[in-house]
Amino acid sequence: MRPVSLSKRSFRSEARVVVAGVVADLKHMRAYMLNFVGSLFVPLTFLATFYLTVSALTGGDLSKFHEITGSYDIFAYMLVGYIFTSYVDDALFAIGENLKGMMVYGVFESISMVPISRITFLVMNTLSTYIWTTIYTSMILVSVWLLFGFVLRGNLPLAALVIVLSVVALYGFGFFYAGFAIQLKETFKLSSTIRFMVPIICGYSYSIVILPAQIQTISRIIPLTYSVDMMRFSILATIPLIPTHLELLILALSALVFPYLGYRTYLKLEARARKEGALGRY
Amino acid sequence: MRESLTRRTLNSELKVLLAFNRREFINYVRYPLNPVFDLLMEPLYFVNWLLIGLFYVGAPTSTNLMVMAGTGDYISYLFLGGVLMSFARGAVDTVGNSLRTEMRTGTLESCWIAPISRFTLLTGRIVLNLVFMAAFNLLSGLLIYAIFHPVWNLDWTALFLILILTLLSNYSFGILMGGVVVIFKEIWSFRQLFMSALWILAGASFPVEVLPAWAQSLSRIVPYYYSLRDFRAVVLKGSTLSELSGDLLLLLVFSSVSMMLSYALFKRLERIAKRKGTLGLY
Numbered sequence: 001m002r003p004v005s006l007s008k009r010s011f012r013s014e015a016r017v018v019v020a021g022v023v024a025d026l027k028h029m030r031a032y033m034l035n036f037v038g039s040l041f042v043p044l045t046f047l048a049t050f051y052l053t054v055s056a057l058t059g060g061d062l063s064k065f066h067e068i069t070g071s072y073d074i075f076a077y078m079l080v081g082y083i084f085t086s087y088v089d090d091a092l093f094a095i096g097e098n099l100k101g102m103m104v105y106g107v108f109e110s111i112s113m114v115p116i117s118r119i120t121f122l123v124m125n126t127l128s129t130y131i132w133t134t135i136y137t138s139m140i141l142v143s144v145w146l147l148f149g150f151v152l153r154g155n156l157p158l159a160a161l162v163i164v165l166s167v168v169a170l171y172g173f174g175f176f177y178a179g180f181a182i183q184l185k186e187t188f189k190l191s192s193t194i195r196f197m198v199p200i201i202c203g204y205s206y207s208i209v210i211l212p213a214q215i216q217t218i219s220r221i222i223p224l225t226y227s228v229d230m231m232r233f234s235i236l237a238t239i240p241l242i243p244t245h246l247e248l249l250i251l252a253l254s255a256l257v258f259p260y261l262g263y264r265t266y267l268k269l270e271a272r273a274r275k276e277g278a279l280g281r282y
Numbered sequence: 283m284r285e286s287l288t289r290r291t292l293n294s295e296l297k298v299l300l301a302f303n304r305r306e307f308i309n310y311v312r313y314p315l316n317p318v319f320d321l322l323m324e325p326l327y328f329v330n331w332l333l334i335g336l337f338y339v340g341a342p343t344s345t346n347l348m349v350m351a352g353t354g355d356y357i358s359y360l361f362l363g364g365v366l367m368s369f370a371r372g373a374v375d376t377v378g379n380s381l382r383t384e385m386r387t388g389t390l391e392s393c394w395i396a397p398i399s400r401f402t403l404l405t406g407r408i409v410l411n412l413v414f415m416a417a418f419n420l421l422s423g424l425l426i427y428a429i430f431h432p433v434w435n436l437d438w439t440a441l442f443l444i445l446i447l448t449l450l451s452n453y454s455f456g457i458l459m460g461g462v463v464v465i466f467k468e469i470w471s472f473r474q475l476f477m478s479a480l481w482i483l484a485g486a487s488f489p490v491e492v493l494p495a496w497a498q499s500l501s502r503i504v505p506y507y508y509s510l511r512d513f514r515a516v517v518l519k520g521s522t523l524s525e526l527s528g529d530l531l532l533l534l535v536f537s538s539v540s541m542m543l544s545y546a547l548f549k550r551l552e553r554i555a556k557r558k559g560t561l562g563l564y
Contacts (some may be wrong), residue, residue, distance in 0.1 A: 034462070038472035045478035049487065053331075054338050056488035057356055059346025065338050074338070104386065189319035196326040205330070206337030 014120045021124030022131070029132070039132070043082065043140050050078050050205070068207050069238040075150060076236055080159075081204045083137050084231050087163050088224065090129045091170035092198075093191050096177040098125035100188075103181075109279050118267065122178055123171070154235035162234060165251040166227040172258025179269030182279070204228055208241070223254040288397045298398045302406040306380070310410075324368070324418040325425055331360045331487065342430065350489040353518045358432045362514050363486035365419045366448060370506060371477050372411040373452035374459050378473050380407045381463045385564035394561060400548070404460040405453050412449075435520040443523065444512050447533045451505040454541035455480075461548035464555045467564050484510050505540060508533040 029036050054074055058065070062072050071077060099122075102108035112121065144150040177191070184190070199205060201215065202224040208216055219225045226247040232238040233247075240247060273279050310316055335356050336342070348354035381404075384390035393403060426432065459476070462469050481487070483497065484506035490498050501507045508529045515521035523530070555561045 032466065032468035034466040034472050035468045035470055038469070038475045042471050042474045042478065045475060045482065049478060049482055050334075052482065052492050053360075053487040054334065056350060056492045057335055057339050057344045057347055059344075059349070061346070062338075064340030067340075068337070184313075184315070189313070189316045189323075193319040193322050193326070196323055196330065200326060200330050200333065205334050210333060210337050 009115055009117065014116055017114070017116045017120055018124045018127060022128045025125060025128035029128075040136065040139060043086070043136055044143055047078060047082055047140070047144075050082075051075060054078075068209055069232070069236070071236045071238050073236060075144070075148065076152070077232065077238075078205065079140070079144065079150075079152070080231050080235050081228065083140070084163070084166075084228050085199065085204050086133045086137060087130075087167055088170055088198075088227070089195065090126060090133055091167045091174050092194070093174070093177065094126040094129045095122050095171075095174040096181040096191065099178050099181050112270075112279065118270075119263070122175060122266070126174070152235060154237065156234075158234040159231055162227055162230045162248075162251065165248075165255045166224065169223060169227075169251065169254035169258045172254075172260070172262030175259065175262035175266040179266040182273045183269050198222075198224060201225075202228060207238075223250050223258075226250050290397055290399060295398060295402050298396070298402055299406045299409065302402075303410040306407050306410045320414065320418060321421070325422045328361055328364060328422055328426065331364070332357055335360065347489070350491055351514075353514070355432055355518065357426065357430055358434065358518055359514065360487050361423070361426055362517055363484075363510055365423070366445075366506065366510055366513050367477075367481055367484070367486045368415055368419060369412065369445070369448065370452050370455065370480065372415045373405075373408050373456040374473055374477060376408050376411045377404055377456035378459045378463050378469060381460055382468065382564070385463075385467065385562075388562070390564075391562040400552070401457070401545075404457050404548070408453065408456060434517050437516050437520075437522070440516045440521075440523045440526070441513065443530070444509055444516070444533075447530060447537055448505065448509040450534075450537035451509070451540055454537065454544040457541075457548050458544040461544075461551035464548075464561065465551050480504060480506055483507065486510060503536060505533055505536040508536065 051074070058074075062074060065074060065077075066072050069077065099108065102111055114121070141152060180190070201211075201219050202208070202222055203211070203219065207229075208219040208225055211219060220241070226241065229238075229241050230244065230247045230251065233240045233244055270279075335344070339356070342357060343354035344356045345354060347356050347359060351359065353359060381390065384393055396403070427434070455476075459469070459473060462472065466472070482493070483490070483501045483504045485493075485501065486506070490501045490507065493501065512521070512526045512529050512533070515526060
């Protein structure tokens with residue numbers, strides 16, 4: 001049998017790299033046990049804070065909430081927003097944060113020379129993030145079922161489709177952000193600011209109809225607004241912002257266009273960093 | 283007579299304090315976008331809560347909060363809670379982050395054997411964060427005041443005293459986190475969990491009366507419960523220092539107790555790390 005060259009890319013070599021990336025991440029997580037255990041409970045405390053604050057402010061009077069959303073279930077409304085946020089955050093930031101981590105540990109240059117496709121290189125480290133997000137989400141769902149008897153109902157396949165389309169579309173931004181991380185080096189504050197701004201503009205915790213008209217215009221340009229709206233519609237049958245078939249169409253188009261644009265931008269930014277000899281710096 | 287370099291004096295501690303904060307400042311401004319994003323972040327945090335309030339309540343005042351806390355102005359209520367807890371978060375995060383950075387860059391052990399007190403080593407970097415936080419909060423406060431014209435009683439002496447007493451708690455929790463970092467290394471999510479628990483028990487965004495009875499009892503031993511209650515009483519109800527003297531005494535007691543306990547726990551954890559030889563590991 002002819003030996004396969006180590007520098008020749010094949011489906012198997014790409015798969016091996018993905019598995020290696022996930023294994024490395026899992027080892028990393030296991031090495032910091034307290035961090036891992038803590039991360040299992042953080043989502044619950046966020047939800048509890050949110051729920052308690054809203055309860056204190058409304059005192060059970062949900063007429064305004066019902067008027068806008070057509071629902072009385074604030075807990076489900078928050079939960080859907082939170083689950084959505086978790087997956088979206090992974091797509092948006094995991095790639096860039098991982099690249100930054102590689103730079104700090106001084107392994108970025110060596111890993112970027114490994115004979116694998118750029119897509120695999122960028123995406124491999126996000127898979128373990130999704131595994132954990134799914135574990136956290138399951139844990140939240142089990143916890144709220146045990147504590148409050150709450151069960152997520154509605155059109156779950158549609159909700160899953162919305163998450164998948166949104167995540168694929170957001171990989172586009174993830175690629176772009178990764179390129180930006182290579183150029184800018186320190187991106188923690190940038191990602192924190194975006195993490196704060198996107199939920200405000202796209203209405204993760206409320207409907208955008210309460211925003212001032214000018215901000216609403218921006219919200220309606222961003223496909224994420226329709227993602228979270230569709231998610232709520234699929235689980236809670238809330239009143240959608242625009243007809244749902246249009247929202248799905250926007251998401252599908254975004255899933256096609258954004259990853260391509262983001263990837264092209266990443267390649268350009270990486271090439272520039274190579275030319276400047278700035279890959280190894282942080 | 284020349285002073286020994288290994289002999290600790292107030293002068294040497296101050297020199298270290300200055301050196302730490304100078305270095306932190308250089309690191310901070312090394313990435314020029316950091317201050318820009320920080321300036322955006324703090325107001326955004328309040329905007330998010332404000333929109334949540336408007337969405338669920340439908341008006342800038344809450345009847346239920348009026349009944350529970352004696353003020354319906356939830357914008358000020360949430361803002362003041364956020365201000366006080368931002369100092370706490372800043373202290374806990376700064377100690378945790380800076381020790382982690384020392385570990386990564388391989389300078390922790392050298393810092394550890396420097397002839398300075400553990401207190402300065404752990405909390406020295408908080409000062410700069412304190413200054414930044416004060417500036418950002420002041421800016422957010424000015425914005426809120428300009429937009430909503432709330433009725434605030436700004437008794438600066440009382441507010442300053444409450445902040446100083448709270449600072450003691452901030453330092454104690456910072457020291458505690460220092461001990462945990464020394465043993466467990468990466469504790470990002472544990473810190474989040476810890477701060478969320480403090481947030482909930484202190485009633486940072488809701489009156490603690492919405493908590494179950496057992497949690498309300500726990501609240502009574504959290505120093506922030508008293509600082510928040512007093513801080514809000516001064517600003518929103520015009521309470522005087524003499525009216526709050528009982529609470530301030532309790533705040534002083536609980537802050538001092540938490541300082542002693544945190545320091546004792548830190549020393550214990552430090553001893554474990556030294557015995558295991560894991561101080562320099564990360």
